[in-house]
Amino acid sequence: MAELIFTEDGAHPGLDDFRDLSTADRRPDRPGGRGLVIAEGTVVVGRLLASRYPVRALLGVHRRVRELEGALTDLDVPAYVTSAETMAGVVGFHLNRGVLAVADRPVPPTVGEIVDRAKVLAVLEGVGDHENLGALFRNAAALGVDGVLLGPGCSDPLYRRSVRVSMGHVLRVPFASFDAWPDGLDVLRDRGFRVAALTPRPDSIPLRGLRDQLPGPIALMLGAEGPGLSEEAIAAADVAVRVEMVAGVDSLNVATAAAIAFHEVAAG
Amino acid sequence: MAELIFTEDGAHPGLDDFRDLSTADRRPDRPGGRGLVIAEGTVVVGRLLASRYPVRALLGVHRRVRELEGALTDLDVPAYVTSAETMAGVVGFHLNRGVLAVADRPVPPTVGEIVDRAKVLAVLEGVGDHENLGALFRNAAALGVDGVLLGPGCSDPLYRRSVRVSMGHVLRVPFASFDAWPDGLDVLRDRGFRVAALTPRPDSIPLRGLRDQLPGPIALMLGAEGPGLSEEAIAAADVAVRVEMVAGVDSLNVATAAAIAFHEVAAG
The missing domain is CATH 3.40.1280.10 (SPOUT methyltransferase, trefoil knot domain)
Incomplete structure (x- = not known):
């Protein structure tokens, strides 16, 4: 089961994956790019959790994270639960879908x-x-x-x-x-x-x-x-x-x- | 031929049709709505000019209005030519398509x-x-x-x-x-x-x-x-x-x- 971590500390190092989202998803060869795969909203996060992509962490408001509970059962990653305000502060903009997940890029097929x-x-x-x-x-x-x-x-x-x-x-x-x-x-x-x-x-x-x-x-x-x-x-x-x-x-x-x-x- | 009217006077009454664009296109039965039909950019304005819709006026930067010259030949409406800055001031936001036209709604078919x-x-x-x-x-x-x-x-x-x-x-x-x-x-x-x-x-x-x-x-x-x-x-x-x-x-x-x-x- 994913570990639910309740925090309102926007500086929490576990949230670093979710900072500056508008550049973090760039390919690693681009400025500021880390190549992270970012899913937004319960539907897309649910698909990410069900995919072969190695999920690093989730961040969301409690209601949205709870909606994903079933998909989190077999997953050993941190799920950060915060208020919408803390989330907006970390991400850099208000995200009305209420939940995010980040994953690494797997080795692409040929x-x-x-x-x-x-x-x-x-x-x-x-x-x-x-x-x-x-x-x-x-x-x-x-x-x-x-x-x-x-x-x-x-x-x-x-x-x-x-x-x-x-x-x-x-x-x-x-x-x-x-x-x-x-x-x-x-x-x-x-x-x-x-x-x-x-x-x-x-x-x-x-x-x-x-x-x-x-x-x-x-x-x-x-x-x-x-x-x-x-x-x-x-x-x-x-x-x-x-x-x-x-x-x-x-x-x-x-x-x-x-x-x-x-x-x-x-x-x- | 449409009359080209060069003006940098944002308060020109001829520009009134182009003010508050984000509400003027609402249906007349909605708050602030005047029911005007608004076309943006040379392609869409060109289609408006070729349509059965009764065009009231054009507003654009010189280059864009010139691109529409052929379509304006048979048209007896004012075409206001201004700078991009004056246009943005009138419209309420920067419009990078550079030309607008407004028309009335014709009687709809049954x-x-x-x-x-x-x-x-x-x-x-x-x-x-x-x-x-x-x-x-x-x-x-x-x-x-x-x-x-x-x-x-x-x-x-x-x-x-x-x-x-x-x-x-x-x-x-x-x-x-x-x-x-x-x-x-x-x-x-x-x-x-x-x-x-x-x-x-x-x-x-x-x-x-x-x-x-x-x-x-x-x-x-x-x-x-x-x-x-x-x-x-x-x-x-x-x-x-x-x-x-x-x-x-x-x-x-x-x-x-x-x-x-x-x-x-x-x-x-």
């Missing part, structure tokens, strides 16, 4: 390890917006995508805002970064995957019915809203696919386009 | 008028989140939905944040509110529509393949993320449909679920 266990994958290039990335992971989890592979220009899925917007699903859907791009896509093809690039190019085929043509393992490759995928990425794909849209309307948000594509290939 | 011109419709119940509503209109525009019909509990699509998140598509996709609910759905059925309620209920049929069963005019009914549609709304539908999802994952964001459903029935 692209090959993810591909070996997957039938449907998402491959991203240049998705630098943390909210879009988080939303995409949430959609991937909901629609049965087995993993997310990150090409160049993608932001860190474990950044606090991504964790929050994903509702904690970045902690469940495995992800890995390519070492080589777009050559790394060969790892997928070597294991029987076909790579479908989402792009509005006129020579692309409609997404609808893609599954009839490509019933086997499939990787859906998406680029950022606006610029889209690079020429190199599209050239390295097996097929170019488009979400059919009304002419003259802006492209869809990347997480929304992804959800449509995930549903088309992964569901049912 | 549900029947929208239904008469539509083949695919969205019907919403309880979608009270302005960002979700705006995103849903954007997706409706992109995926060829002909109109949005609002049941009880929906927020105002012309609220400034909805306009912005929709990228101005609330000004293009027609919408109307039901007088009676859910009885108002009879208007759709009387005109040959089938109403499909999106709900995860176990007796629902999968969304995929819905078009094979219901090839004619169709209305997709969606409720808010979380509570979903009311029992009454589901009972009033012709068919219950679900987006197939992984068990134990939170429901999708309503605008995302809508995009999947719109693509399934409207595209291709």
Whole structure:
């Protein structure tokens, strides 16, 4: 059982993990970054506790920590219980979700390890917006995508805002970064995957019915809203696919386009 | 041609439409609300200028107003040109999109008028989140939905944040509110529509393949993320449909679920 530690001492050294939250979640190679994984709110903290991420500590108001009691039974970490005011003082801003947990980053899987266990994958290039990335992971989890592979220009899925917007699903859907791009896509093809690039190019085929043509393992490759995928990425794909849209309307948000594509290939 | 009026006088009476923006967009029946429709940024302002909404005035920095020159040619409204500082003083906050336009609300169409011109419709119940509503209109525009019909509990699509998140598509996709609910759905059925309620209920049929069963005019009914549609709304539908999802994952964001459903029935 996690040890409940009641304190109103904002200087308590056990709370150090929770200070300056707006920089602590940066990757260790960034200024001020410690690479901590930070979960906010009972739903996301619950997912963190159930994940393979090594939890370091919890901090919350009593009511919220109590809501997590069941998940804390098998956990040997300190759970600091304070008032909302003390919590705000430590964290640096008022956090209305009332509970936080921090974890270390586990050793990430390799692209090959993810591909070996997957039938449907998402491959991203240049998705630098943390909210879009988080939303995409949430959609991937909901629609049965087995993993997310990150090409160049993608932001860190474990950044606090991504964790929050994903509702904690970045902690469940495995992800890995390519070492080589777009050559790394060969790892997928070597294991029987076909790579479908989402792009509005006129020579692309409609997404609808893609599954009839490509019933086997499939990787859906998406680029950022606006610029889209690079020429190199599209050239390295097996097929170019488009979400059919009304002419003259802006492209869809990347997480929304992804959800449509995930549903088309992964569901049912 | 719109008249360009250069002024740094923040008290200029012509700028009154742009004061206290954070309340002026409220519906006239709400405190401080004037019911003005406010567009921000060149893309959305351009859509407003091209819409049927009666534009009252523009306010922007010179560079942004110039970008809209082509759209202003046929327009007989004042376009106030100021510095970013004067603009911020008038508006009440710094607006980095650099240009605003205000318009009056036109007389809204009736549900029947929208239904008469539509083949695919969205019907919403309880979608009270302005960002979700705006995103849903954007997706409706992109995926060829002909109109949005609002049941009880929906927020105002012309609220400034909805306009912005929709990228101005609330000004293009027609919408109307039901007088009676859910009885108002009879208007759709009387005109040959089938109403499909999106709900995860176990007796629902999968969304995929819905078009094979219901090839004619169709209305997709969606409720808010979380509570979903009311029992009454589901009972009033012709068919219950679900987006197939992984068990134990939170429901999708309503605008995302809508995009999947719109693509399934409207595209291709």
